[in-house]
Amino acid sequence: MDVLGDSDDLILSQALESFENFDELDEKDVEFGNFTFDVDEFLKELEKQDNIKTEQYDVRTDPPERFGKPVNSTEIKELHKSQESTNTRRNTSWGVKVFDDWRKSRNANSGLEMQLPDLLSCSSQDLDHILSCFVIECRRADGSPYPPKTLYQLCAAISRFMRDNEIDLNFLDGKDMRFRNFRKTLDARMKQLATEGIGVTIRQADPISPEMENALWEGGHLGMKTSVALTNTIFFYNCKLFGLRGLDEHRSLVTEQFKLDKISDKMFITFYGRTSKNFAGGLNQRNLTAKEVKHDCGPDGPRNLFHVYQTYIDMVGPGSMYRRPLAGEGLKYSKQVMGVNKLGKIIKDMCSGAGFHGNFSNHSGKRTCATNLFQSGIEEQLVMSRTGHRSTAVRNYKRPSQEQLSAVSMALNPPKLGSEENECAAEFEANNSKLPKLMVDPMRTPMINITNCNVHIFDAGNK
CATH class of the missing domain: 1.10.443.10 (Intergrase catalytic core)
Known part of the structure; x- marks a missing residue:
């Protein structure tokens, strides 16, 4: 293939942009490998479709604004920071502060030989042990334990801090055996807190009816x-x-x-x-x-x-x-x-x-x-x-309506006797009519897949 000039580069960039915008382009139709690409034939075909304009000009005399001004390392880092989520940055700072407060408190009550290093100075072996102690001992400002999910978020924040400082120690990676003990400790602590009823009730925003x-x-x-x-x-x-x-x-x-x-x-x-x-x-x-x-x-x-x-x-x-x-x-x-x-x-x-x-x-x-x-x-x-x-x-x-919840309850209640049966059936029908309709094909048995449970739905007229 001949070497392309600057004007050819502009034309091809326009052509390829147009090519990428074709609605009918499908990834399964594209194969990568060794191939011959005829530039002239490609441009002629595009000209027929009137997709691009192929004006020729001398790039040496035209405006030089094609490329941006040179950037330095500081500007690159500022770009990274500008696109980072504010909440993520805040959560990272929060997690590191909780860890530092815990470390300082522990060091103040320990001898010189038991002093804990800061995060950026820890070896993988030290970090495995220190984080295991952290997830067991850390508490809120009022002394109450953190809920399980919050405890995990603290660890995730510390992991982000390490990564932001170019330290490749991902202790939450299940494949990294260096931190197997820490992950077992975190898992056990989260289960212990859930058993105690801590964090099992999540407060969510209510919808407006x-x-x-x-x-x-x-x-x-x-x-x-x-x-x-x-x-x-x-x-x-x-x-x-x-x-x-x-x-x-x-x-x-x-x-x-x-x-x-x-x-x-x-x-x-x-x-x-x-x-x-x-x-x-x-x-x-x-x-x-x-x-x-x-x-x-x-x-x-x-x-x-x-x-x-x-x-x-x-x-x-x-x-x-x-x-x-x-x-x-x-x-x-x-x-x-x-x-x-x-x-x-x-x-x-x-x-x-x-x-x-x-x-x-x-x-x-x-x-x-x-x-x-x-x-x-x-x-x-x-x-x-x-x-x-x-x-x-x-x-x-999603929040189910009260009618939907009542219909579920009625479907699970024990069968009624005598006069209660008709009353129960009428109430069930009234509540069931409020549920979204499920289209049932009489020629087959539909099935809802629920974890560890297959529920078959039978049409009343086709048992």
Whole structure:
């Protein structure tokens, strides 16, 4: 193959970019190995398809902005740090601080020969023993033990700290036999804590039920009567419609990520996601794409969200999504971006103002999204398309309704006698009608796979 010139390099880069964007390209059709690549034939074919323009120019006389300015080591490290999750960085600092506090406390009560070195000075043998002691002895500031999952997170934070300092001692790797004793100790300690009932009850954000949501509208906490209510509405439905998380995804939102369309008599809001917890866009996610959700706003009416979003976006203009609402009558917003503290408790303040009792936080919005879809019988894959989950973690966000729970209970209760039987059957039918319908093929026996248990479902007419 001939050596390519600079102009050929530009043309080919455009061509290959166009080639990568072909919808019909499938990885199974691509083979790697020794092959002959005819540049001229390739470019002629692309010109026929009018996919690229192949203007010739002299790269020596054209603008030199093709490449970025030279960077140094400091700038490279700053780039790494800028793309690291704030929560991850905070958790790492927290884990290392807990370890250092424990080490200092232990050293203060030990002789010189028993002094523990700092993390970066430990050998693998020392680290195996020291961490085993740490997971058994470490406590919260009030003296109570850490829950099992928190204990693991502490160890993960220490592991990240070691890796960030270019020390390759991954003591959580099950294949590394140097830390076998530590992993056995951590496993035993976590089981011991669970046996004692520590950390077995997880406090989660409560979803907002349809009845609560209606009360928020009727009470003026949602809607367009005031600037605060309009901000509440935008924030809540950004969570409910598009599955945005508690705070981090909201902070970086801009109005340009929302597109409003009217097609015939239908109204749509399209959300174009960027980076998030589930999509960072790095090396390991190069084959994934950012979330894109097109929401049908349904029939026109006083609560149609198309008009709500249109009014809000027109008010705040381009740029940051959340601006500080101004008090008083009418819809008025400051140019100032809403502060993190205020943004972090929008749903909590809204629910508190409405008199709701429960654990309501910004995370309630995303939990409401998953719960409403689950209770409506929507397939899990479609639920995940809204929430952005790529694994079964979405199941942690679903909450069954009371009717669904009652139907399960009725199915498991002992059989009734006499007059109770008819009453029980009627109640079961009433509750069962609230459950998502399972399509049953009369020609075969469907089966639900549950861990260690296969449940067969028989159609009543085809036993």
